[in-house]
Amino acid sequence: MAVRLRDAADExxxxxxxxxxxxxxxxxxxxxxxxxxGDVYVELYCRAxxxxxxxxxxxxxxxxxxxxxxxxxxQDAAGLATWITASNTTDDAIxxxxxxxxxxxxxxxxxxxxxxxxxxxxxxxxxCSLMHGGRQRLWQACELFRIDAGLLAHASLLLDDVHDSAAxxxxxxxxxxxxxEAGCSPALALSAQAKTARWQGARLGRRDGAQHFGRSAxxxxxxxxxxxxxxxxxxxxxxxxxxxxxLLGDAARARRxxxxxxxxxxxxxxxxxxxxTWSCPGPRRALYAMSVAIRLRDPDEALRAAEIADAGWASxxxxxxxxxxxxxxxxxxxxxxxxxxxSAGEQVNAVVTLAPAFRIATITSYLADLDMxxxxxxxxxxxxxxxxxxxxxxxxxxxxxxxxAQEGR
Numbered sequence: 001m002a003v004r005l006r007d008a009a010d011e012x013x014x015x016x017x018x019x020x021x022x023x024x025x026x027x028x029x030x031x032x033x034x035x036x037x038g039d040v041y042v043e044l045y046c047r048a049x050x051x052x053x054x055x056x057x058x059x060x061x062x063x064x065x066x067x068x069x070x071x072x073x074x075q076d077a078a079g080l081a082t083w084i085t086a087s088n089t090t091d092d093a094i095x096x097x098x099x100x101x102x103x104x105x106x107x108x109x110x111x112x113x114x115x116x117x118x119x120x121x122x123x124x125x126x127x128c129s130l131m132h133g134g135r136q137r138l139w140q141a142c143e144l145f146r147i148d149a150g151l152l153a154h155a156s157l158l159l160d161d162v163h164d165s166a167a168x169x170x171x172x173x174x175x176x177x178x179x180x181e182a183g184c185s186p187a188l189a190l191s192a193q194a195k196t197a198r199w200q201g202a203r204l205g206r207r208d209g210a211q212h213f214g215r216s217a218x219x220x221x222x223x224x225x226x227x228x229x230x231x232x233x234x235x236x237x238x239x240x241x242x243x244x245x246x247l248l249g250d251a252a253r254a255r256r257x258x259x260x261x262x263x264x265x266x267x268x269x270x271x272x273x274x275x276x277t278w279s280c281p282g283p284r285r286a287l288y289a290m291s292v293a294i295r296l297r298d299p300d301e302a303l304r305a306a307e308i309a310d311a312g313w314a315s316x317x318x319x320x321x322x323x324x325x326x327x328x329x330x331x332x333x334x335x336x337x338x339x340x341x342x343s344a345g346e347q348v349n350a351v352v353t354l355a356p357a358f359r360i361a362t363i364t365s366y367l368a369d370l371d372m373x374x375x376x377x378x379x380x381x382x383x384x385x386x387x388x389x390x391x392x393x394x395x396x397x398x399x400x401x402x403x404x405a406q407e408g409r
Contacts, residue, residue, distance in 0.1 A: 019135075022133045037057075097127060098143070110321070112355075145182035156169070188228065217244035224260065255292070259336050267296040288310040290334075306327050364395075370388075
């Protein structure tokens with residue numbers, strides 16, 4: 001009967017109807033006498049059976065004379081209540097989707113990006129199916145938009161990792177739009193966009209990429225300012241601003257942002273695992289401090305940051321393969337800046353054994369910067385520099401987008 005009623009509706013009316021499952025509930029209510037059909041359903045019943053309103057319901061269609069004030073009946077209010085509470089999902093289902101989203105944010109730091117990306121996009125499709133397949137209560141719709149904002153921002157990070165910056169940017173922009181619809185902070189979306197802008201600049205080089213670095217720093221600052229005071233992503237956003245500012249050569253802004261990150265970390269009251277891609281525990285903050293030091297040509301400070309990260313892991317802070325690899329490459333870069341190729345080799349050789357599926361764009365980009373340093377004239381003819389460059393070239397060749405995606409699956 002629900003299907004027959006839906007099929008009897010014209011295109012305009014059908015677009016306003018709830019799902020077939022919800023229509024079934026209404027039909028049961030009509031049959032039991034719990035609810036009297038409203039005018040729309042009276043018309044649909046008449047069309048479905050090919051009978052007049054008087055034949056089906058024992059009355060003629062209501063006709064309102066000019067100036068007459070209609071008197072509401074109980075069924076009018078009951079019908080509106082039924083429409084308001086109708087939904088194609090449940091609170092528990094939405095809660096489960098959000099828990100899965102958070103679990104995937106932690107899986108990001110432990111598994112190959114291709115695998116996590118497939119799961120994130122699958123969950124995004126599930127959310128879209130709910131939103132497109134029927135109506136939800138207003139707060140449920142807001143929750144679904146908020147969840148999808150997080151999923152799209154996460155997908156943006158992962159797409160950057162597998163070398164697809166155009167798709168990453170599109171997902172980041174849409175994530176911000178979903179956050180706006182949900183009425184929540186766009187901090188995650190802005191963090192994702194800041195990362196994309198930073199790596200767009202890195203691909204162009206320090207001089208040509210200055211506009212992208214400036215945009216990255218500004219996006220991160222906006223995210224920092226609009227994120228909740230005790231949110232872990234606030235630490236990450238300040239760190240991102242510091243990194244982009246150092247690439248611009250703005251030492252004062254970079255150091256100020258690093259201090260903001262430390263202050264934000266100290267203000268976090270809720271205990272978290274530190275494994276989420278939106279978290280920034282001690283070793284990851286040390287990585288950003290190292291990045292700033294290298295860009296400001298301070299290798300000793302960069303090596304101190306590496307020591308802080310190693311001490312953090314030794315004390316039990318979360319070990320993340322990406323952060324560990326970048327710390328090792330950063331330390332290797334600092335040693336090359338000091339002319340110590342033996343120590344640089346020890347750091348880099350620990351990284352080049354990573355499986356291809358883990359060779360994300362961030363890692364290969366750091367290695368590309370190191371390769372440029374090793375190509376300086378002062379290392380011409382040095383076999384240690386040549387061997388390191390060969391290792392970097394072989395590592396990067398196996399980290400092509402196609403290989404990463406295949407390994408991720």
